[in-house]
Amino acid sequence: MKNYYFSTKKMCVGYDGKPLIKDIEINLPRGEILTLIGPNGAGKSTVLKSIAGQLRLLGGKVYLEQNNLAEMKAGELAKKMSVVFTEKLRAEMKSCRDVVATGRYPYTGWFGVLSKEDERIVDEVMELTHITDICGQEFERISDGQRQRVMLARAICQEPEIVILDEPTSYLDIRYKLEFLSILQEMREKKGLTVIMSLHELELAKIISDKILCLRGEYAERFGTPEEIFKADFMEQLFGMNESSFPGNPKLLAYIRQMMEWR
Numbered sequence: 001m002k003n004y005y006f007s008t009k010k011m012c013v014g015y016d017g018k019p020l021i022k023d024i025e026i027n028l029p030r031g032e033i034l035t036l037i038g039p040n041g042a043g044k045s046t047v048l049k050s051i052a053g054q055l056r057l058l059g060g061k062v063y064l065e066q067n068n069l070a071e072m073k074a075g076e077l078a079k080k081m082s083v084v085f086t087e088k089l090r091a092e093m094k095s096c097r098d099v100v101a102t103g104r105y106p107y108t109g110w111f112g113v114l115s116k117e118d119e120r121i122v123d124e125v126m127e128l129t130h131i132t133d134i135c136g137q138e139f140e141r142i143s144d145g146q147r148q149r150v151m152l153a154r155a156i157c158q159e160p161e162i163v164i165l166d167e168p169t170s171y172l173d174i175r176y177k178l179e180f181l182s183i184l185q186e187m188r189e190k191k192g193l194t195v196i197m198s199l200h201e202l203e204l205a206k207i208i209s210d211k212i213l214c215l216r217g218e219y220a221e222r223f224g225t226p227e228e229i230f231k232a233d234f235m236e237q238l239f240g241m242n243e244s245s246f247p248g249n250p251k252l253l254a255y256i257r258q259m260m261e262w263r
């Protein structure tokens, strides 16, 4: 059997003991980017939270290399996995730099005192994510897009092997969306970072991902490469669209079909 960096075996996720999606099987080599796509309410955040250990699994297992995630110590996991979710972090009176610096906590002692090396990493990552100019601003008083970049910086500061991101580009303008993706790609190439994220922007998912997991209904609908997944007829089915979806405006369906073409 091939040794994957990240895998799930018969993972079942849901709330209050009621399964939402069952038997999810993911196999991901180190350094690959997996993107979850699917309609609103399909369960993308639920799967990501379950992988990150924020929701208890209803069944199955999640592995990092050969290690069962549920059995890993929190401190050990924090050095390997960082997570960026859409919920707003409470950080009263904290500057953006303070928030980014909390990404170093797995490496500091009890009191969170940063070493010179920690400070250097914080500065370097803030430059990489283009937030140096807002580093002194209060975190709770910045824009949604700026907040997303600060949260990405915090995750990178953690120097993880794998990062879990829920809709990380939703508030970013087009330049920062592309910049965000190029940072992930660079981290993957230079450091072998593995990425699992959800995206609503299908055109971005298509160009950045190595693997795609499609969610809709009780079971994961498909898992495969972008070439296997991004086909106009399948996208229409996944998102519940057909010839009569946009009466009087055929241009809209034509747009989806054109977006899914491979050139």
Ligand SMILES: Nc1ncnc2c1ncn2[C@@H]1O[C@H](COP(=O)(O)OP(=O)(O)OP(=O)(O)O)[C@@H](O)[C@H]1O
Binding pocket: 015, 020, 038, 039, 040, 041, 042, 043, 044, 045, 046, 047
């Ligand atoms: N805390 C919760 N308790 C019970 N059900 C929940 C809870 N959070 C979400 N759900 C339900 O789980 C389902 C999946 O929600 P989830 O947020 O995972 O979908 P999603 O694919 O991320 O959606 P979106 O694209 O809209 O962000 C939805 O039906 C939602 O109502």
